[in-house]
Amino acid sequence: xxxxxxxxxxxxxxxxxxxxxxxxxxxxxxxxxxxxxxxxxxxxxxxxxxxxxxxxxxxxxxxxxxxxxxxxxxxxxxxxxxxxxxxxxxxxxxxxxxxxxxxxxxxxxxxxxxxxxxxxxxxxxxxxxxxxxxxxxxxxxxxxxxxxxxxxxxxxxxxxxxxxxxxxxxxxxxxxxxxxxxxxxxxxxxxxxxxxxxxxxxxxxxxxxxxxxxxxxxx
Amino acid sequence: xxxxxxxxxxxxxxxxxxxxxxxxxxxxxxxxxxxxxxxxxxxxxxxxxxxxxxxxxxxxxxxxxxxxxxxxxxxxxxxxxxxxxxxxxxxxxxxxxxxxxxxxxxxxxxxxxxxxxxxxxxxxxxxxxxxxxxxxxxxxxxxxxxxxxxxxxxxxxxxxxxxxxxxxxxxxxxxxxxxxxxxxxxxxxxxxxxxxxxxxxxxxxxxxxxxxxxxxxxxxxxxxxxxxxxxxxxxxxxxxxxxxxxxxxxxxxxxxxxxxxxxxxxxxxxxxxxxxxxxxxxxxxxxxxxxxxxxxxxxxxxxxxxxxxxxxxxxxxxxxxxxxxxxxxxxxxxxxxxxxxxxxxxxxxxxxxxxxxxxxxxxxxxxxxxxxxxxxxxxxxxxxxxxxxxxxxxxxxxxxxxxxxxxxxxxxxxxxxxxxxxxxxxxxxxxxxxxxxxxxxxxxxxxxxxxxxxxxxxxxxxxxxxxxxxxxxxxxxxxxxxxxxxxxxxxxxxxxxxxxxxxxxxxxxxxxxxxxxxxxxxxxxxxxxxxxxxxxxxxxxxxxxxxxxxxxxxxxxxxxxxxxxxxxxxxxxxxxxxxxxxxxxxxxxxxxxxxxxxxxxxxxxxxxxxxxxxxxxxxxxxxxxxxxxxxxxxxxxxxxxxxxxxxxxxxxxxxxxxxxxxxxxxxxxxxxxxxxxxxxxxx
Numbered sequence: 001x002x003x004x005x006x007x008x009x010x011x012x013x014x015x016x017x018x019x020x021x022x023x024x025x026x027x028x029x030x031x032x033x034x035x036x037x038x039x040x041x042x043x044x045x046x047x048x049x050x051x052x053x054x055x056x057x058x059x060x061x062x063x064x065x066x067x068x069x070x071x072x073x074x075x076x077x078x079x080x081x082x083x084x085x086x087x088x089x090x091x092x093x094x095x096x097x098x099x100x101x102x103x104x105x106x107x108x109x110x111x112x113x114x115x116x117x118x119x120x121x122x123x124x125x126x127x128x129x130x131x132x133x134x135x136x137x138x139x140x141x142x143x144x145x146x147x148x149x150x151x152x153x154x155x156x157x158x159x160x161x162x163x164x165x166x167x168x169x170x171x172x173x174x175x176x177x178x179x180x181x182x183x184x185x186x187x188x189x190x191x192x193x194x195x196x197x198x199x200x201x202x203x204x205x206x207x208x209x210x211x212x213x214x215x216x217x218x219x
Numbered sequence: 220x221x222x223x224x225x226x227x228x229x230x231x232x233x234x235x236x237x238x239x240x241x242x243x244x245x246x247x248x249x250x251x252x253x254x255x256x257x258x259x260x261x262x263x264x265x266x267x268x269x270x271x272x273x274x275x276x277x278x279x280x281x282x283x284x285x286x287x288x289x290x291x292x293x294x295x296x297x298x299x300x301x302x303x304x305x306x307x308x309x310x311x312x313x314x315x316x317x318x319x320x321x322x323x324x325x326x327x328x329x330x331x332x333x334x335x336x337x338x339x340x341x342x343x344x345x346x347x348x349x350x351x352x353x354x355x356x357x358x359x360x361x362x363x364x365x366x367x368x369x370x371x372x373x374x375x376x377x378x379x380x381x382x383x384x385x386x387x388x389x390x391x392x393x394x395x396x397x398x399x400x401x402x403x404x405x406x407x408x409x410x411x412x413x414x415x416x417x418x419x420x421x422x423x424x425x426x427x428x429x430x431x432x433x434x435x436x437x438x439x440x441x442x443x444x445x446x447x448x449x450x451x452x453x454x455x456x457x458x459x460x461x462x463x464x465x466x467x468x469x470x471x472x473x474x475x476x477x478x479x480x481x482x483x484x485x486x487x488x489x490x491x492x493x494x495x496x497x498x499x500x501x502x503x504x505x506x507x508x509x510x511x512x513x514x515x516x517x518x519x520x521x522x523x524x525x526x527x528x529x530x531x532x533x534x535x536x537x538x539x540x541x542x543x544x545x546x547x548x549x550x551x552x553x554x555x556x557x558x559x560x561x562x563x564x565x566x567x568x569x570x571x572x573x574x575x576x577x578x579x580x581x582x583x584x585x586x587x588x589x590x591x592x593x594x595x596x597x598x599x600x601x602x603x604x605x606x607x608x609x610x611x612x613x614x615x616x617x618x619x620x621x622x623x624x625x626x627x628x629x630x631x632x633x634x635x636x637x638x639x640x641x642x643x644x645x646x647x648x649x650x651x652x653x654x655x656x657x658x659x660x661x662x663x664x665x666x667x668x669x670x671x672x673x674x675x676x677x678x679x680x681x682x683x684x685x686x687x688x689x690x691x692x693x694x695x696x697x698x699x700x701x702x703x704x705x706x707x708x709x710x711x712x713x714x715x716x717x718x719x720x721x722x723x724x725x726x727x728x729x730x731x732x733x734x735x736x737x738x739x740x741x742x743x744x745x746x747x748x749x750x751x752x753x754x755x756x757x758x759x760x761x762x763x764x765x766x767x768x769x770x771x772x773x774x775x776x777x778x779x780x781x782x783x784x785x786x787x788x789x790x791x792x793x794x795x796x797x798x799x800x801x802x803x804x805x806x807x808x809x810x811x812x813x814x815x816x817x818x819x820x821x822x823x824x825x826x827x828x829x830x831x832x833x834x835x836x837x838x839x840x841x842x843x844x845x846x847x848x849x850x851x852x853x854x855x856x857x858x859x860x861x862x863x864x865x866x867x868x869x870x871x872x873x874x875x876x877x878x879x880x881x882x883x884x885x886x887x888x889x890x891x892x893x894x895x896x897x898x899x900x901x902x
Binding site: 035036037039040041044045048049051052053055056058059060063066067070071072147148150151153154155158176 | 344345409413414416417420421422423427447448449450451452454455456458459462463466467468469470472474475476477478481485488846849
């Protein structure tokens with residue numbers, strides 16, 4: 001992938017063009033894949049993307065904070081939130097960060113079987129969280145808070161919906177990683193792929209801690 | 220691929236049998252590097268840069284046409300060439316087109332083409348994501364403009380203040396196209412920005428420390444960081460507007476308790492960094508042109524860099540100066556007035572540095588240099604009128620008058636566009652191998668300078684006399700008549716001037732066809748690494764990646780001090796430049812999937828507006844395309860050698876002819892991560 005483009009300068013010493021053989025390609029066999037910063041392109045890109053995503057959630061959370069108490073009618077936060085239920089599903093999501101970390105640890109040790117177990121567990125915990133969110137949303141709708149009911153409804157479903165979409169995309173990635181692993185394509189040489197995905201997963205969890213605190217607990 | 224230097228069949232196996240790779244069994248891997256089809260599948264940053272430039276110039280013609288229609292209507296008082304409604308659409312689409320589909324992509328064209336070359340890289344970090352960025356931008360731009368045929372263009376101004384842009388006040392689908400079209404160009408810019416940030420940080424040539432990077436690359440880097448952090452904010456605003464308009468959400472529904480300031484804040488938190496996104500690449504362009512034609516290094520290089528970074532940071536703290544008239548309170552107004560005056564300081568530093576670079580230099584007034592000086596002077600005028608906006612009491616008088624229109628055209632047209640036009644003349648020989656005609660180029664410059672000042676200069680007067688923006692006509696006898704006529708004449712002079720440019724391109728190309736004279740690697744006696752390779756740049760960029768020891772590395776290889784301490788030429792550019800004849804350079808392969816994924820996105824957009832079933836179809840295309848992308852090796856067939864095995868080109872590197880899908884899965888770089896196309900972790 002990118003490393004092929006990225007790293008051909010590593011062994012270049014002279015600035016005169018070689019005769020007809022490129023010494024980089026035909027030199028000392030294995031060329032290291034170091035980049036200018038030492039961080040791989042994929043990992044750096046994920047960090048930059050997560051930095052960008054911070055602003056996405058920052059804007060959504062600000063919007064929610066501005067609008068949550070401005071409804072003119074209909075249910076407000078205090079009328080619908082079921083803190084004990086959401087606490088449990090939040091704990092489930094937080095726990096999935098632990099299993100994700102264990103999956104990364106396993107693949108770094110080359111333990112593909114354990115990695116698969118922990119990837120599956122992470123996906124199932126994530127799916128449980130999404131299931132909880134679906135249950136919560138349907139309950140709220142039954143209690144009279146639809147997406148268009150009032151301004152709180154619009155802001156709440158949009159913020160938590162964006163987070164839910166992030167978790168769902170994460171689950172799809174987890175399943176894809178699992179399929180790769182089952183086909184034997186996710187060995188220790190690809191440990192960084194799991195690690196980079198882990199960054200995303202932990203980020204999504206941290207965002208949920210913020211949302212849970214700001215949306216559910218503080219009022 | 221391994222063998223780019225065989226232009227006829229670059230993906231051919233050593234046996235002569237063509238490579239057939241069918242990711243997910245759907246399509247054969249694209250193979251050609253010539254012909255129009257190869258442009259659809261290319262992942263070469265240079266070709267993508269050229270396509271960005273071509274698309275931007277196409278949209279420039281559209282936006283310019285809209286501008287001429289506006290000026291026709293305003294040429295005389297009381298005209299009724301079109302309805303007020305159509306006039307609203309014209310000025311909205313003119314603004315949106317010029318900002319999002321012309322100036323940003325022109326900057327993207329230069330940054331895509333030049334930044335990898337200037338840091339000494341073979342391509343960007345994620346070549347396929349780069350192709351995706353371009354196609355996604357094009358899809359968004361086309362979707363936005365198809366609104367003309369599907370019920371009318373956007374009509375709420377380029378900043379689309381909600382609730383004025385809600386369904387109540389804007390019942391046509393125009394604003395839906397605006398929101399979704401800009402969402403797509405936003406995704407495109409975000410992906411491109413992540414890509415270029417990683418490229419600059421990670422793929423610099425040996426010895427190319429950050430403080431040895433050319434000023435253009437630095438300004439591009441700051442621009443990309445601004446995009447990374449500004450775009451998600453406008454994305455959220457556009458999502459909220461879309462949900463309001465299409466799904467009856469209440470974000471901007473004032474009767475439900477919404478706050479009209481929400482949109483203004485979200486938009487301008489993006490919108491003010493956005494103006495630096497527009498201008499910083501042009502600053503970078505003239506920072507390359509002026510030293511070359513002054514025969515001096517850039518004056519105060521570190522000041523140039525740090526003032527750019529300072530603009531990047533301070534650009535986040537001034538957004539509310541667009542909102543002085545919104546009644547947000549005296550404290551906010553005072554704070555933002557002060558921060559706005561402050562941001563003039565780093566910009567002034569840049570102008571002083573350009574002047575000091577020219578001071579005492581051996582100036583050559585070529586066309587690119589004229590345009591660069593045009594930027595410095597015209598942007599200074601625009602910058603000064605900008606400082607007057609920082610004075611809040613005065614700004615509340617100027618808000619929504621033509622004074623504002625005059626100001627932002629002086630900075631965006633007189634600043635950004637002048638710089639980019641100079642850049643086109645400057646790098647044209649590098650990109651296409653022939654120089655543009657200097658005589659026509661100078662005609663182009665002087666006519667555009669006159670036309671530009673005739674068009675926008677009078678708007679200062681009109682604005683201070685109180686002529687409001689966005690009104691489709693005006694009444695006779697308010698003193699607006701004369702200057703509006705002047706302005707309209709100026710607009711048509713600009714049109715003539717751009718026709719001269721088109722003629723220049725055509726005639727220069729024909730002259731080159733009749734009598735091909737290659738411009739050579741270094742036609743201007745230039746300073747940075749992109750001039751060290753042949754013109755046009757070979758697809759692998761550098762035969763051998765240079766080791767950098769100086770700022771202006773290429774210049775230091777041409778000039779050195781002699782025994783008396785005098786700087787003398789020790790080699791010509793052609794002697795120092797690489798020959799571009801390296802073989803067996805490992806390059807990423809072309810791919811269909813960026814195009815497929817990008818084609819699915821506007822289908823989702825149309826579906827959201829007209830029929831959700833269509834959106835589902837688009838969604839399926841995007842998801843399948845993304846998975847096929849994820850499972851397609853970026854640089855097959857060598858990918859079998861995977862990490863560390865750059866032993867391709869020996870013939871044994873082409874052994875992966877198992878082409879049965881199974882075999883390739885083994886070579887997937889980092890697997891399905893990145894398969895949404897937005898998560899930039901796989902390419």
